[in-house]
Amino acid sequence: MTYTHSVDDVRCGLEAHDYLPDDGLATAIFLALELQRPLLLEGEPGVGKTEVAKTLARWTGGDLLRLQCYEGIDVTQAVYEWDYSRQLLHLRTAEATGRATGVDADELESELYSERFLVKRPLLQAIAYGQPPAPVLLIDEIDRADDEFEAFLLEVLSEYAITVPELGRFHADVPPIVVITSNRTRDVHDALKRRCLYHWVDHPDFDREVAIISRRTDGVSDAIIDQVASAVAQFRQLGLYKPPGVAESIDWASSLGRLGAAALDVETAEATIGAVLKYREDQQRVREYGLAKLLEADSNV
């Protein structure tokens, strides 16, 4: 099953859905699709890692199955759980209708552990997914989960199979497209990295950022978009605690658009700076450097 024949197909496919990947990311995605390997994306928050999975789902037409990781995530939230209250209800109904005495106890029990009472969570949903197009499984912020969960994930991703003891083994007829993201608050285990294709998502260059912002905002003038992209590019050079990502650039441009600003001058920048810089120290640093100087440089770009 192929979506693409070349890296360019991937780029065009994603661009058609408003995501503009660079060469490295397009190649990594192409390889992930061709070799049926999970794709591990690392990068600063706000560079558009999660967006890759969402766009892939829109492009391939597959369902997006999202598993948000957090500390202490376990099998019942990630893979499956039995619906105990319905099982109990089933048992009581059998009792009330007198069926319980009529049928064999084994039969009643095997009824209780049928797929009917199985609540599938994202991982099992992705594996047990029957028909094409393949779903896109997004495992978001894997660095928040603990080591044990990573080890479990490795097992699932190398076999594309999950065993439910009471039911048997689920095997993916259509392997899901797997995208794993990490903010790198800790290192993902080497074994998992080996299994995956890896790409470090960087901030886009000026031209790409302008293109991204204008695709993602409505009714914002090109002049403002240019100014925003240029100011943000300079913010990233100032050594801030949290250099703004593309997500912040888009937010800033949309805020300016919503305010109906004609151009980005010092007052409007001052009023809207909270959309891009979210640390008091960072705002301080930018002010010390001089907002006027930053915006002046814009016009020269």
Place this chain on the structure above:
Amino acid sequence: MVEVDATHLDRIVAGFAAALRTAGLDVPVGSVVTFRQALGVVGLAAWHPVYWAGRATLVHRPEDTALFDDTFAAYWHDQLRPDVAMEMSEHELTMALDTGDDEAATPDDAEGTQEVDLVLRWSPTEVLRHKDFSLFTLEELVEAQTLMRQLKLATSVRPSRRQRRARHERGRLDIRHTVQRALRTEGEPLIRASTVQSEQPRRLILLIDVSGSMEPYARALLRFAHAAVVSRRRVEAFALGTRLTRITRELSSRDPDDAFAAATGAVEDWSGGTRLGPVLREFNDEWGVRGMARGAVVVVLSDGWDRGDPAVLAEQMQRLARVAHHVVWVNPLKATEGYEPLAAGMAAALPFVDRFIEGHNIASLEALVAAVAA
């Protein structure tokens, strides 16, 4: 554009992997196989896809990118020129043999370290416990290692999101297990199960100053860090010098001498100067504030001598203190009689330190163990 047959391509790939390993990159065989598959898909027609295929399959950390780029440029430049392609393959095979030799050499090294272990000699423990690290001989350092290993480092605990089953009926009702048990008793929920919140030990982060003034202590404390890394899972270690070096991976080797050699080898500015403020900032930006130090116990091992601007150090210590659960500063000089934290860096950092303790001998490290558990 180059036409190569499959076996030749295998050789080129293997040669490239060997070149990367020689350059110091960790390249598992599995990744090489994936890279070979990837080349089969993207082809060798152009330089670009080959490069990005390599990046996606062989590089697993952003830090390795520069090394990869250099090796790639040197190696593929020649490979993608048709006239040298055949000639080069001979050369690659030699490289592959070279790595084989390296592996064969490792057991010898291991024997060497065993010998060191054999000359273990016991001197009165009490004397060693109170002796200043700067006066240690190499043998004493080895013995101290054994003593340090006995120090059980346990950080204080914090509530975790994970629920665990309670032995007695308390906490929250666990419907899942109650019903599961009810199924055994014909649907009658006779026994009620419950869960309580479980607890997790906090992460421990060791920041070790490796500047010239700390050299004798850094040697000893690095071994302490090794004992900590090996015995527990949630420990991270960094070396602070003129730059920041993460040494957790290097210290994770079981053998203390191997680990020590690896760690000092990884720290390029071992026994150089310190820029405590900027280096702490680097730690905060790249690791600490991003998540590693959140709710963690952070131990800084340093004498606080810093030629930089104390305001920078103060700001970074404040940032660190805001996310960390506890900041412990270990200063070997504190044991010196009449010591006052007059070094500008030390004075700037102190307001943001929860515990300030000495770290000049093993007895004081025992005090550190107690501080970490608080």
